[in-house]
Amino acid sequence: MAANEQKGQPGDLGRALLSAGVLTPDWAPTYEAVPRSAFLPDLIWPFDMAAGRSRAVSKTDDPAGWQGYADADVPIVTQWDDGRHSGTEPGEVSTSSASMPSVVFSMLRDLDVRPGARAMEIGTGTGWNAALLAHRLGAGNVVTVEVDGAVAASARAALERFGLPVRVVHGDGFLGCPQGAPYDRIMATCGVREVPFAWVRQGRPGGVIVAPWGTHYSNGDAVARLVVARDGESASGGFTGPVEFMKLRAQRRPPVVHSDYVTGSVADGAETSTGITEAEFVGEKFSPVRFALGLRVRDCWHVVAEKRDGARPVWFYGLADRSWACVMFRDGDTARVWQSGPRRLWDEAESAYRWWEARDRPGFARFGLTVDKHGQRAWLDDPQDAWAL
Template identity: 75%
Template sequence: MSGGALPSDWAPSFAAVPRSAFLPELMWPFDMGAGTSVAVSRADDPATWYGYADADVPVVTQWDDGKHTGTEPGQVSTSSASMPSVVFRMLRDLDVHPGNRVLEVGTGTGWNAALLAHRTGAGNVVTVEVDGAVTEQARASLKRFGAAVRVIHGDGYEGYAEGAPYDRIIVTAGVRHIPFAWVEQARPGGLIVAPWGTHYGNGDTVARLAVAQDGGSASGSFTGPVEFMKLRAQRLSPVVHSDYVTGGPEDRDASSTDLTEDVFLGDRFSPQRFAVSLRVPHCHHVIAEKRDGARPVWLYGLTDRSWACVMFRDGDTARVWQSGPRRLWDEAEAAYRWWESEGKPGHERFGLTVTAEAQAAWLDEPEASWPV
């Protein structure tokens, strides 16, 4: 179930704290074969319910910020229990020890907090959840299980200063900006583990940041790609295509590129996508469905109405159209070429530094950073 990621010293906690103790009666696990979320009721089909509870799949526990009703999946998943293998990886990165004080941002079901409490000891874990209903459900589950965790209903973006300082801070929602409050609430030398990314796409990469001894910054490398629901304060508003693509052919520049779809995009968690996301700021990309051997990829500027489209075609040269103050495809292609020239680095060669004023990404060394 762990995909080889389970540290041996965590084994007693995972044996003592099953995920099934924190999942609701009705849940929506992701069926890998079907490629979609499916409704499973413990009352109606306990064997299937427990099978998914023990499987290495993500499980949606809330849709549409709680507005959803019924058994069919809703529009947007807004709370979940992560894949156990992802939980294992992030707890390994956190390097938490008995007696450590831990702040968790994003309580969800409460399972992760219960694992941390088993590891660190009673009274050492504070968890913050922004959704009131999710907070109450997690609080009840933790109490029923007997886990001594302090559950706070609030905005985890602000941390929880009352319980500071913390030895470790772990975030279970994707973030686009690391608030300096988390750095301030961690001890010098403490660790912050958070899924981080840019608005270029929905993917995240786990940042493992060590807080400087003077408390003025936190910095560290990424450990690998993941994908989380985004912190509610940092969700990207929907990009409306028609707000960007206006006018006629005379309002856009046409060109071509010798980059192919496979080379530029790779797969969902390819390092080149991550590299491009770091080098092309304030941009969102959308990969459209492939039809008749053609796939358009759209780039939208988030600070103006610049846009670009590259049309990849099987066996043919890709065509490019761009419009607006920025030439977004030129920026994206230059970012890809840079990644290629640097030896096609993986996620682990990149890092992030956070100060009170800014956050900056870097490759190999923090001294060679750029703002993100």
């Protein structure tokens, strides 16, 4: 901990999080008492905001730099490639991490824990989030589930070393942990494409489920805050804001291979054009339009390519067949479109965009999700007016 935090003060980051309303006063003592640094390995890969990439930092070689990143509001990768990675250079895919403190405490704020509550966490990671919950609720009231055996063992050791011996279950978080049910609060620290009905059944009626949720359309998620119904057979609620998390391993999809779809030239597709501009359609990374389109265009993955020489292609790939589409946005010109396959994916995307536009461009807070044994349904403003996903 930094010197001023050792004296019980929140430090620069803590004050910033309090000022932003992310760290609420009831969580401030826990923030001070349970530092992220106590749960990080000696070799970490924090995201360097200036360089725009992850970099290796060793506690042994650079203790001040290591501590600085531990106390900063940056995500820190702690495992690459499901543990197959070795060495200090970043691996191919980050598969376990310590999330940004601002994201951690905003989700804990959404969870709204109460004294005496029982909580289940999905995705133990370093163990820091479980420790935060245990500090508030008591170690005996927290269960955390981790699919990776090595990650689970490391977190269990860190929690015991810190004096918060939470029960760490090595298993598939998709199944939850029925042995400890019912839970008053369920929290996922990994992105899901489907909220498992098992979580609903393991939640106490009136209990809360907080999870990063999204579609395969993009990697961008939003935090869903669902309340379990009185009969325990469904859960429903809205979204609180955008996030991006590593995905639950049971729901990860293999990457799309472009050449499996486009076997020749893009010009082989049927050509049209669109009046939608790049600024309107692409937006920012966490723009609500991308989230909205994912809710309306099913079984589709899209990629926003880099812009070069005033041109930016956006690709769409069907996940249930080999349909594809490409829209080429070019500065000062009408965008050209090519489509191929059983589906006309750009037509679907454009229709979804017009739907979003006609409803006053709703943000994340106007959308919601309902989960029951039949699956999940999305809605805008009114849970009674939902559509299947």
